Amino acid sequence: MCGIAGIFDTQARGPINEELLSRMNQAQFHRGPDDGGLHLEPGVGLAHRRLSIIDLSGGHQPLFNEDHSVVVVYNGEIYNFQGLAKELAEAGHVFRTHCDTEVIVHAWEEWGESCVERFRGMFAFALWDRNRETLFLARDRLGVKPLHYSLLPDGRLLFGSEIKALLTDPSLPREFDPRAVEEYFAYGYIPDPRSIFKAVRKLPPGHTLTLKRGDGRLPEPREYWDVSFRPNGVHDLNEATDQVIERLREAVRIRLVAEVPLGAFLSGGVDSSAVVAMMAGLSDRPVNTCSISFGDPRFNESAFAEQVARRYGTSHYVESVDPNDFDLVDRLAGLYDEPYADSSAIPTYRVCELARKRVTVCLSGDGGDESFAGYRRHRWHLHEEQVRSRIPQWFRGPVFGLLGAAYPKADWAPQVLRAKSTLQALARDSVEGYFDSVSILDNATRKSLFSSQFKRDLQGYRAVEVLKRYASRAPEHPLSRVQYLDMKTYLPGDILTKVDRASMAHGLEVRVPILDHEFLDWVSGLSPDLKLAGRQGKYVLKKALEPYLETDNLYRPKMGFAVPLSDWFRGPLREKVRETLLGEQLSDTGLFDRKRLHWIVEQHQSGARDFSPAIWSLLMFGAFSSQLRPLCVSPLASSRIAHRHHP
Structure with a gap:
């Protein structure tokens, strides 16, 4: 993987600030510690940090065509590059x-903007064509690799793999986007194309910018691609399982090309296994x-990972992780460049x-x-959709709404008794x-968090x-519909962002x-009842894997990564919570209702209620704003008061 950055003067061919371009590049040093390079010419500057994976001696970037025009x-891997090179x-x-x-x-020379339609892989790149005076930005179909950009008031376009590269320019406006704040406290991340800053945008997955x-x-x-959910004609379970294995094996095979040590994450869950x-x-x-183990058996999957490792004779490495690994709180804020609450x-x-x-290089089971x-x-x-289809909205809205409002919130009760959210x-x-x-x-919790002035700034958004x-463009089937929504929001905004920043x-x-977009598009075309059969999710995948994995790996309850937030906030992080939520760090933003924050902290730390999701979101927002405090202001605070080549 790599990091890219650049400056493009959209109006003139003036000189590019080489010192600024170098700072942008160095801000992303962690993404490419093996090599770095700059290219400058009138009105254009491109920067690159390289993590060498393929052609270790010959892959230096920026990289040119024959006449340097x-x-x-580029950041990523194009897995079909050998066939394309031959063509x-x-x-x-x-x-x-x-x-x-x-x-x-x-x-690009051969196919122009449609070149991205030929690429199979993960990528974000910026290409400059001097003869056409055109800058072309592109991001892969699913958003595995990130790309951010901003058009400044002086007509310069900045872009980079991470927002921190753009923030090295003191002229970049730092005002928070109110809608991004609302989205963050709803989703725990800020969905594409918005960022926390009004002036910065994320290039959405499957899109280019010319x-x-x-x-x-x-x-x-x-937009050059979208997952189709077009029926693929496979309805028989046996045929579907055969093809799942054949297609997944091929998607894995093309990702095994590397000139450096390669391995895989192994959690012991279905996908990584x-x-x-x-x-x-x-x-x-x-x-x-590689896998990690937790002392808490509720979250510890290491035994299941060991089971898979023994079956396939892998060189397996396990490290125990302290369940109270809260020292990372502040470091995470610096990694993600904007509030991130997963x-x-x-x-x-x-x-x-x-x-x-x-x-x-590591292969993962994400997706x-x-x-x-x-x-x-x-x-x-x-x-829920079955109920909605049988009871009209004119009845459901007032009746279930009234029942939901009246039903007590029971964080302490077993899941089956927590009917409030379902109603x-x-x-x-x-x-x-x-x-x-x-x-x-x-909705009610978010509304209660925000100050009166900030709610006015949101204007009902x-x-x-x-x-x-x-x-509005999703498939009609209710399962395919929400899968599509996840692929457009949660997958790139949360899952892939988390892995990209942590790995880089x-x-x-x-x-x-x-x-793999070909594999995913084919899977999307399978009948929904092959994916979710009764209570069994990932049904066709699990059936396909029965000859390859133990029953325990396939059909045990899902665990996933988790951390004991509720205990942290009443114990080792008790004072940090009070300092962040009740101190000047959040109050100075003007975004929050201070009385409500105080009530949330007291209710949680007394054990009366579990407000750990709200507290974690606020804690991460506070850590982010604290790290960028000299440079970044909220909408309210701003109303009250920053190797080279020549052709």
Whole structure:
């Protein structure tokens, strides 16, 4: 993996600030510790940090075509680059390296903007064509690799893999986007294309952005791909399981090309175990596998990982993680460059740290739940949809709404007795109901957190609009519909962001075969009842894997990474919570109701209520704003008061 950054003057061919470009590049040193390079010419500057994976001696970037009129900086891997290179060579293009980067410049020359449709892999790149005076930005189909950009008031466009590269320019406006704040406290992350800063945007997955000098405006990104959910004609379970294995094996195979040590994460769950099983069948050497163990048996899957490792004779490495690993709280805020509230970022950071001791490239099982309907909320949504289909909204809305309001909130009770959220969800329409199930803080809690002035700034905006925007183009089947919503929001915004930042912090490349776009698109076309059969999520995947994995690995209850937040906030982090939530750190932003924050802290620390999701979200928001305090202001605070080549 790598890090890219750059500056483009959309209006003129003036000199580029080389010192600023160097700072942007160094801000992302962790993404590419092996090599770095700059390219400057009038009106354009490109920067690159390299983590060497393929063609270790010949893959230096920025990389040019034959006459140096086209240059690219690139982050990712294109797995079909050898076939594309052969096709382009037959068309007359001359290659000087054996790396996938060079394919991009020649593919641009041959196919223009549609070149991205030929690439199979994960990527984010910026390409400058001097003859056309065009800058071309692109991001892979699922959003495995990130790309951020900002058009400054002086007409310069900044871009980078991470926001921290853009923040090195003191002229970048630092005002928070109120809608991003609302979205963060709903989802726990800020969905594409918004960022915490009004002036910064994320290029959405499956989109490109083309800028021509002198246009005088920032065009809208162009979508070049979307998951289709088009029926693939496979209805028989046996045929489906055979094809799942065949296609997954192929997606894994093309991701085994590397000139550095390669391995896999192995949690012992279905998805990572499936990837390891496929790798073992494709390699004549033991697969390197890494996992972490927890002292708390509720979260410890290491025994199941060991079971898979023994079956396939892997070189298995395990490290024990302190369940009270809360020292990472402040470090995480610096990794993500904006508020990010998925607490599983802590164990993810640690497993990446472990993996990097042994390998440079790691395959993961991310994407299995989104592709094969593996989340419990998918099953609950189908149950709720059955009720919605039988009872009209005019009746459901007032009746279930009243019951939901009257039903007591029972955080202490068993799950089956916590009917309040279910009743509230049934009172809503399909999208509002699913929004309720994915929100970390419900509408009422978010509203109570915010100050009166900030609620006025929001002008009635609610984070559910993110889902509504995608729902307008989603498949009709209720299961496919919410899978599509997850793929557009939770997958890139939470899961892939978490893994990218955690892995890149350690100079580790992570490849995700289940998110191979050809495999994913085929899986999307399977009948929904092959994915969720009764109470069994990922049904067809588990049936396909029965010859490859033990029953315990396939059919035990889902565990996943978790940390004991509730206990932390009443114990070792008690004072940090009070200092952050009740001190000046949050109050100075003007975003929050101080009385409400005080009530939340007292209720949680007394044991009367469990407000750990709200406290964690606020704690991470506070850590983020504290780290960037000299440079970043909220909407309210701002109203009250920052190797080179020549052709």
